[in-house]
Amino acid sequence: MTVPRTLVVTNDFPPRQGGIESYVAATLARMPAKSVVVYARGQEGDTAYDATLPFPVVRHPRGIVLPEPTVARRAAQVARSEGCEAVWFAAAAPLGLLAPELRRRAGVARAVATTHGHEVWWARIPGARDVLRRIGDAVDVLTCLGPYTKRAIAPALSPAALARVRRLSPAVDATVFRPGCGGDAVRHRYGLQGRPVVVCVSRLVPRKGQDTLIAAWPFVRLAVPDAALLLVGGGRDFDRLERMVVERGLEGSVVLTGAVPAEELPAHYDAGDVFAMPCRSRRAGLEVEGLGMVYLEAAATGLPVIAGDSGGAPEAVQDRVTGYVVPGRSLQQTTTRVLELLQDAERGRRMGELGRAWVQDQWSWDATAQRLGALLAGEDVPA
Known part of the structure; x- marks a missing residue:
């Protein structure tokens, strides 16, 4: 050709x-x-x-x-x-x-x-x-x-x-987004060594669902007290999300990094044990997720993925194989799936391996x- x-x-x-x-x-x-x-x-x-x-x-x-x-x-x-x-x-x-x-x-x-x-x-x-x-x-x-x-x-x-x-x-370039690409240094930067970490990498806007993760975090901590939530990215929702963290007394348990240079993003994925972004459709379906590259990047990094059901996001996850698809507005189901993967590390590891293989083969x-x-x-x- x-x-x-x-x-x-x-x-x-x-x-x-x-x-x-x-x-x-x-x-x-x-x-x-x-x-x-x-x-x-x-x-x-x-x-x-x-x-x-x-x-x-x-x-x-x-x-x-x-x-x-x-x-x-x-x-x-x-x-x-x-x-x-x-x-x-x-x-x-x-x-x-x-x-x-x-x-x-x-x-x-x-x-x-x-x-x-x-x-x-x-x-x-x-x-x-x-x-x-x-x-x-x-x-x-x-x-x-x-x-x-x-x-x-x-x-x-x-x-x-x-x-x-x-x-x-x-x-996804699976040679860039891969297990072991710098997560330890990121954990050290934010004081997360030795803790189970759920990471979300995305713009901070209401559609992406970071607020659902923050709302779920007090319930997550009841079962996994040392769990940490790492929210990576900048955007117009930063101040609102920061207020949610303070109002719930989650300082030290939830970290908002702000905007991160593109070359550092793979390492920030690698700092997590689970990736979660429970995105939701807004404004009568005018605001939707077209696909969700972050889910594929997380899978390539070897993480199990929790995705919201907005638009084409479910196409970036093999539900119950490489991760889970949850209703983006469901606090209960988001919490349940996060806890499931934090409390069963072997299941998360298997899903992460299958996700990486899928990305390498299909994306x-x-x-x-x-x-x-x-x-x-x-x-x-x-x-």
């Missing part, structure tokens, strides 16, 4: 951190460097970051990239000058609207657009739903994270566009990059 020279149009690109940014960067790192040209939003620190890459990056001078005439002209100019035959919209909505202009102005022959969690609510909101339908009709392939996101966006798409939807899953970045290359080349790829 020869991957065509491809213009990648995206707002989600490092050095900014985030789930989509990691997805895009990891996929492109495994594509042939000569096949990639990136057109991305400008941001602080981008010059130094771009200098480390083996392919050219053109930054939009006014920050966020939108499907408007100035962007269409500039992106088309880049595509023409770089000889691009294909375009990948790394987040379909709304940038996929640029596809017709790139075909007309730059002769781009093939357009692929990738949906993530946020297109789920686009599919449910009048106006936004029409935009998503236009994107589906404008591109050759619309990709989805998995079965849930495909079902969720399906009502917004024309029958022809739905027939062209293909799965393009995120993945490879090399496979994702190869599949994207095939889609860009116009090959017949199974749905």
